[in-house]
Amino acid sequence: MTDGFQAPKGTYDLLPPDSRLALAVRAAMIDAARSAGYEYIETPVFEDTELFARGVGESTDVTKEMYTFDDRGGRSITLRPEGTAAVVRSVLEHGLARGQLPVKLYYSGPFFRYERPQAGRYRHFWQVGAEALGTEDPAVDAELIVLATDAYRALGLTQVRLLLNSLGCRECRPAYRAALQDYLRGVDLDRQTRQRVEANPLRVLDDKRPEIQALLADAPLVTDHLCAACKAFHEEVRRLLTDAGVEFVDEPRLVRGLDYYTRTLFEFVHTGLGAQSAIGGGGRYDGLSEMIGGPPLPSVGWALGVDRTVLAMRAESVEPPSAARVEVFAVPLGEDARRTAFRLVTELRRAGLGADLAYGQRGLKGAMKAADRSGARYALILGDRDLAAGVAQLKDLTTGDQEPVALDGLVATMKEKLQ
Numbered sequence: 001m002t003d004g005f006q007a008p009k010g011t012y013d014l015l016p017p018d019s020r021l022a023l024a025v026r027a028a029m030i031d032a033a034r035s036a037g038y039e040y041i042e043t044p045v046f047e048d049t050e051l052f053a054r055g056v057g058e059s060t061d062v063t064k065e066m067y068t069f070d071d072r073g074g075r076s077i078t079l080r081p082e083g084t085a086a087v088v089r090s091v092l093e094h095g096l097a098r099g100q101l102p103v104k105l106y107y108s109g110p111f112f113r114y115e116r117p118q119a120g121r122y123r124h125f126w127q128v129g130a131e132a133l134g135t136e137d138p139a140v141d142a143e144l145i146v147l148a149t150d151a152y153r154a155l156g157l158t159q160v161r162l163l164l165n166s167l168g169c170r171e172c173r174p175a176y177r178a179a180l181q182d183y184l185r186g187v188d189l190d191r192q193t194r195q196r197v198e199a200n201p202l203r204v205l206d207d208k209r210p211e212i213q214a215l216l217a218d219a220p221l222v223t224d225h226l227c228a229a230c231k232a233f234h235e236e237v238r239r240l241l242t243d244a245g246v247e248f249v250d251e252p253r254l255v256r257g258l259d260y261y262t263r264t265l266f267e268f269v270h271t272g273l274g275a276q277s278a279i280g281g282g283g284r285y286d287g288l289s290e291m292i293g294g295p296p297l298p299s300v301g302w303a304l305g306v307d308r309t310v311l312a313m314r315a316e317s318v319e320p321p322s323a324a325r326v327e328v329f330a331v332p333l334g335e336d337a338r339r340t341a342f343r344l345v346t347e348l349r350r351a352g353l354g355a356d357l358a359y360g361q362r363g364l365k366g367a368m369k370a371a372d373r374s375g376a377r378y379a380l381i382l383g384d385r386d387l388a389a390g391v392a393q394l395k396d397l398t399t400g401d402q403e404p405v406a407l408d409g410l411v412a413t414m415k416e417k418l419q
């Protein structure tokens with residue numbers, strides 16, 4: 001195509017059959033959250049820029065990648081790059097945390113980051129997220145991790161690895177940060193990385209370049225610097241996961257792109273994907289509410305990437321679930337038959353059966369091909385002579401058997417046959 005429009009850079013159209021996979025992925029993640037009492041929340045796709053500036057952190061990659069613009073009223077607006085800051089904003093704004101705690105919420109929707117596009121990394125992508133706000137109980141951290149693990153399992157994925165870490169709290173993290181900074185100041189780094197050491201030394205641990213990773217071999221580990229409370233908390237999360245049969249890998253160098261995390265931090269990676277192997281992640285963010293002007297509200301959550309989970313399913317050749325099931329496909333032959341077919345198909349659908357019909361002036365051959373392609377179990381063929389006799393021909397598309405069925409009581413007949 002030379003003249004027409006194309007989807008913007010870093011975006012793509014979700015078409016069948018991948019669209020089916022994406023829906024199945026979202027449904028599995030949502031089901032997992034709902035099974036544990038998480039309720040749906042929807043917040044705007046854009047927010048005041050300041051919310052993310054404060055909530056996501058000034059020097060993070062995510063802040064650098066934001067879609068920020070002034071609206072016509074001169075307000076600085078940002079397309080949401082992640083979901084947690086907005087959920088916390090909403091919970092504070094509406095006083096949801098004044099009632100029973102924790103407040104458990106889930107969301108599903110598009111997010112926007114101005115990233116360099118590549119396989120698995122887009123400027124518009126979809127996340128399902130879950131947040132439990134207002135509790136410091138390590139069982140909630142474990143619950144969320146178990147739910148995500150179960151969602152991946154329900155989708156049939158087997159190559160998912162769970163990486164687990166603790167980032168400490170405001171008591172013990174500063175000492176670790178200083179120790180890491182001390183260490184990093186003593187190694188030979190390029191100018192940009194040295195700046196990072198001063199602004200956000202933990203992010204240096206996330207540098208994927210092998211030469212940097214080599215320099216980090218002897219860097220101090222956060223897990224050696226946890227205070228007694230953080231250590232006990234982390235041990236409890238690990239124990240609950242083990243009891244639940246969830247395997248994890250301790251990854252003391254795990255950090256993530258957002259500044260607000262404290263204590264529990266985790267990431268799900270898929271071994272069948274290339275560079276963009278993180279299919280989901282999350283952690284505890286005990287200080288976020290205060291960062292955006294609220295009271296203390298210790299909380300934990302995850303965001304699972306739908307796009308990458310679809311790629312993971314393709315990498316593992318997991319079959320897409322069958323399409324919205326058409327069970328009966330009507331094939332009208334002639335004008336009267338078309339109206340009757342339309343009425344019958346409507347009745348079948350209203351009775352909860354999947355039904356479709358051959359539209360357009362197609363001959364019998366073309367219409368039967370469409371019936372096959374629909375995946376329907378039965379074709380209902382309506383010719384003028386049959387109609388006059390009050391019947392149609394019902395063809396079983398798996399066996400090829402054909403028999404006349406009465407149009408009177410067709411819904412009941414088909415329900416019985418499709419049981």
Ligand code: AMP
Binds near residue numbers: 113122127256257309
């Ligand atoms: P984050 O909000 O960065 O913790 O990301 C959570 C999950 O969202 C990641 O594990 C990815 O699966 C997915 N994700 C984040 N950024 C992108 C992107 N640019 N394109 C596709 N998926 C993404």
